[in-house]
Amino acid sequence: MRQWYKHVVGIETSSSYPAKDHAWNEISGRYVPVNDFYKPANWRKQSLNNKQASEGSIDDQKQAEELFDNTMKQIIDSYNKMLELGIAKEEARIILPLNQYTEVYWTASFQAIMNFIELRDDPHAQFEIREYALAMKDMMFELFPETTKIWLDVYETMKTLSEPGKTIK
Numbered sequence: 001m002r003q004w005y006k007h008v009v010g011i012e013t014s015s016s017y018p019a020k021d022h023a024w025n026e027i028s029g030r031y032v033p034v035n036d037f038y039k040p041a042n043w044r045k046q047s048l049n050n051k052q053a054s055e056g057s058i059d060d061q062k063q064a065e066e067l068f069d070n071t072m073k074q075i076i077d078s079y080n081k082m083l084e085l086g087i088a089k090e091e092a093r094i095i096l097p098l099n100q101y102t103e104v105y106w107t108a109s110f111q112a113i114m115n116f117i118e119l120r121d122d123p124h125a126q127f128e129i130r131e132y133a134l135a136m137k138d139m140m141f142e143l144f145p146e147t148t149k150i151w152l153d154v155y156e157t158m159k160t161l162s163e164p165g166k167t168i169k
């Protein structure tokens with residue numbers, strides 16, 4: 001979600017539409033308890049030639065899963081106990097990790113969404129956000145088949161032409 005939030009175009013300040021002034025509207029952990037967490041199906045290896053990336057899988061998947069499960073259990077138990085103690089959700093949530101699911105409304109133009117797909121359905125993007133970009137691409141093909149096809153055809157052509165040795169005739 002933190003990566004998706006970096007896509008900020010869509011901010012709209014002129015109308016009286018309820019989403020006015022912001023492109024993002026998120027169900028807030030200040031008033032809804034958090035109870036849904038992502039668990040990876042595969043523990044990936046740190047890439048050696050790209051500090052920001054991963055590749056393949058680590059060997060000891062079992063130990064990684066155990067570490068994850070134990071940590072998550074402790075965090076969720078503590079979070080729930082803090083709520084039972086009467087601690088405000090806005091404060092208790094500071095112990096929650098990045099894998100919490102959230103619910104957002106994203107107001108964005110067609111162009112902003114295609115920009116998201118171009119950048120995030122890409123081998124350099126993290127696996128998890130790439131999955132969302134692929135889902136978004138399917139939705140765009142369903143909702144706007146003609147325009148999405150034209151856009152992606154042009155994008156693929158531009159990408160090919162930007163490869164070394166290719167020229168625009």
Ligand SMILES: Cc1cc2nc3c(=O)[nH]c(=O)nc-3n(C[C@H](O)[C@H](O)[C@H](O)COP(=O)(O)OP(=O)(O)OC[C@H]3O[C@@H](n4cnc5c(N)ncnc54)[C@H](O)[C@@H]3O)c2cc1C
Pocket residue numbers: 006007008009112115119120124125126
């Ligand atoms: C592989 C990858 C790695 C990344 N790593 C990092 C990282 O390490 N740290 C980090 O902070 N971010 C990182 N990012 C996020 C990246 O820097 C962008 O913030 C993010 O991809 C949003 O892209 P965008 O600005 O094109 O999108 P949008 O905000 O949706 O903007 C869409 C387009 O609108 C135009 N635009 C946007 N804002 C302006 C403006 N103010 N003025 C004029 N034109 C504008 C630009 O043409 C832009 O491409 C990474 C992104 C990717 C894909």
